[in-house]
Amino acid sequence: MVNVGVLGATGMVGQRFIEMLENHPEFELTTLAASSRSAGKPYSEAANWYLDSEMPESVRDIEVVETDPSSVGDVEILFSALPADIARKVEPRFAEKYIVASNASAMRMEPDVPLVIPEVNPEFLDLIELQQKKRGWDGFIVTNPNCSTIALTLTLKPIYDNYSIRRVYVSTMQAVSGAGYSGVPSMAILDNLVPFIGGEEEKMETETLHLLGELDEGVVKPAGFGVSASCHRVPVVDGHTEAVFIELEDEFELKDVREAMETFQGLPQKLGLYSAPEKPVVVMDEENRPQPRMDRDRDGGMAVTVGRLREDAAFENSLRYVLVGHNTIRGAAGASILNAELIKEIIL
Ligand SMILES: NC(=O)C1=CN([C@@H]2O[C@H](COP(=O)(O)OP(=O)(O)OC[C@H]3O[C@@H](n4cnc5c(N)ncnc54)[C@H](OP(=O)(O)O)[C@@H]3O)[C@@H](O)[C@H]2O)C=CC1
Numbered sequence: 001m002v003n004v005g006v007l008g009a010t011g012m013v014g015q016r017f018i019e020m021l022e023n024h025p026e027f028e029l030t031t032l033a034a035s036s037r038s039a040g041k042p043y044s045e046a047a048n049w050y051l052d053s054e055m056p057e058s059v060r061d062i063e064v065v066e067t068d069p070s071s072v073g074d075v076e077i078l079f080s081a082l083p084a085d086i087a088r089k090v091e092p093r094f095a096e097k098y099i100v101a102s103n104a105s106a107m108r109m110e111p112d113v114p115l116v117i118p119e120v121n122p123e124f125l126d127l128i129e130l131q132q133k134k135r136g137w138d139g140f141i142v143t144n145p146n147c148s149t150i151a152l153t154l155t156l157k158p159i160y161d162n163y164s165i166r167r168v169y170v171s172t173m174q175a176v177s178g179a180g181y182s183g184v185p186s187m188a189i190l191d192n193l194v195p196f197i198g199g200e201e202e203k204m205e206t207e208t209l210h211l212l213g214e215l216d217e218g219v220v221k222p223a224g225f226g227v228s229a230s231c232h233r234v235p236v237v238d239g240h241t242e243a244v245f246i247e248l249e250d251e252f253e254l255k256d257v258r259e260a261m262e263t264f265q266g267l268p269q270k271l272g273l274y275s276a277p278e279k280p281v282v283v284m285d286e287e288n289r290p291q292p293r294m295d296r297d298r299d300g301g302m303a304v305t306v307g308r309l310r311e312d313a314a315f316e317n318s319l320r321y322v323l324v325g326h327n328t329i330r331g332a333a334g335a336s337i338l339n340a341e342l343i344k345e346i347i348l
């Protein structure tokens with residue numbers, strides 16, 4: 001067992017980490033850190049538990065500590081669910097000694113920090129050696145992408161491996177949990193939709209190409225097609241829905257695209273990692289699926305569901321589909337945990 005901790009343990013994503021780490025066969029959750037507002041209190045007092053599951057008994061009495069490397073004690077891996085501005089300041093300090101598996105956006109685009117989806121670009125973990133050498137750290141930082149980006153990129157990967165993509169348009173319908181517990185006031189979202197999520201479109205457009213890019217002599221060369229995103233907040237609690245429109249360079253058969261998605265597997269499936277879904281992408285044929293309430297929890301929330309896969313007759317060589325991915329599981333805590341499982345398997 002590897003001792004692990006969670007930074008930002010009282011928040012929306014921190015709670016998902018705790019839920020997913022309960023009974024994990026390789027990780028023992030021993031440390032919970034949050035702000036000075038929470039430090040010194042037992043977790044059950046510090047946290048307002050938002051999830052449908054019960055707060056695990058095993059964490060109720062753990063005393064929350066300050067988010068400082070001197071407070072976290074005997075752990076090897078720290079999962080970070082910190083706000084990005086705090087993460088930028090503290091994650092590098094933790095990485096001097098610990099492995100930081102971060103879900104925050106702060107360090108994702110640093111040239112020597114791997115931004116990884118284990119099924120898509122596990123080879124980016126090679127950057128760790130460079131990062132440690134350059135920064136003189138004994139630990140390191142590994143990041144996972146933005147929640148909307150992860151779901152999109154998992155579905156693009158099998159297409160990208162088999163076809164030449166010219167451009168991708170994506171329009172998202174994102175759950176309120178993506179903004180944190182107090183992120184979107186109920187008066188703003190009930191009976192409504194908000195057509196703006198700060199920084200989200202830029203993240204989807206850059207991170208997707210980075211993830212599908214190539215690592216060449218320690219430098220990531222992004223994939224060379226266009227991604228255009230429009231992001232919207234909708235009154236759904238969990239589960240991001242995305243309408244995806246893809247133009248390919250060449251002709252294609254829809255059944256071949258479907259087959260490529262359905263049979264897609266990556267290193268986590270080959271290695272049998274604990275949190276890896278059997279099928280990262282599941283394709284449904286029902287005309288009214290996927291839907292967030294029904295499909296977000298597929299394979300423990302780790303699989304992305306695709307539906308309405310069809311040709312787009314309005315443009316040459318074009319197809320479209322709708323996807324649903326769980327934003328705080330596959331899009332956040334589950335993504336960091338899968339990264340850590342891969343690191344444990346191939347690096348530790
Ligand atoms: N929600 C989602 O779907 C996704 C979120 N993310 C990212 O994950 C991160 C966490 O998001 P989320 O859980 O929604 O955020 P929340 O606001 O729900 O939680 C924030 C957490 O950070 C702690 N914190 C706040 N300020 C400080 C501080 N100054 N020092 C130490 N700890 C602090 C809080 O502790 P306290 O309770 O003590 O204030 C709390 O534990 C963010 O970077 C977010 O962008 C990424 C992908 C998806």
Ligand SMILES: N[C@@H](CC(=O)OP(=O)(O)O)C(=O)O
Nearest residue numbers: 103104105146147174178179
């Ligand atoms: N912005 C996302 C969640 C998030 O926090 O993303 P990021 O980790 O890229 O900041 C949402 O609102 O649904």
